[in-house]
Amino acid sequence: GQGGFGAYLALNLAFGLLGSWAQSGTNFPILSHIVPASARSRVMAWECALENSIANAVGPIVVGNLAGAFGYKFGQQEDKSMNLASAEALGKAMAATICIPWIICFLAYSLLHWSYPRDVRRLELQEQRDAQEHGDKSKQNSA
Known part of the structure; x- marks a missing residue:
């Protein structure tokens, strides 16, 4: 053309x-x-x-x-x-x-505008749980 x-x-x-x-x-x-x-x-x-x-x-x-x-x-x-x-x-x-x-x-x-913040919050909660579990296990091992 x-x-x-x-x-x-x-x-x-x-x-x-x-x-x-x-x-x-x-x-x-x-x-x-x-x-x-x-x-x-x-x-x-x-x-x-x-x-x-x-x-x-x-x-x-x-x-x-x-x-x-x-x-x-x-x-x-x-x-x-x-x-x-x-x-x-x-x-x-x-x-x-x-x-x-x-x-x-x-x-x-x-769709990331909806799912990404939710995934970040979920990861942060998982990391907090993992840190608490790791901290609890460390306390048990030192006792």
Whole structure:
């Protein structure tokens, strides 16, 4: 289309710069705050492994299946109009594969406004209980 390059470039640059902030700016700080120190490295390793590998393993398969559903013709294209139709189908598949998961992420991260304070309170109570139990055991051992 006409005039689409600038908008595409701006969106692509913005996503490239900001798209990875969810993991390093939200997931890691929250996990390091609500996960007990004894399990923190294991939980963060699982979070990294699952978040990155699932996207890389599932994304291409979903794009291929959606492209076919939207009318993409796999194989050699002889008719120029088929190239345009296939390009549009592939574009729709890529847009759906990108936008739908990010909308789901937005909704899930929005729930953190409700669940995060509750999780922090629960962790603080657990730490207080653990400290009291540890203190009681120390008193029993010294007696």
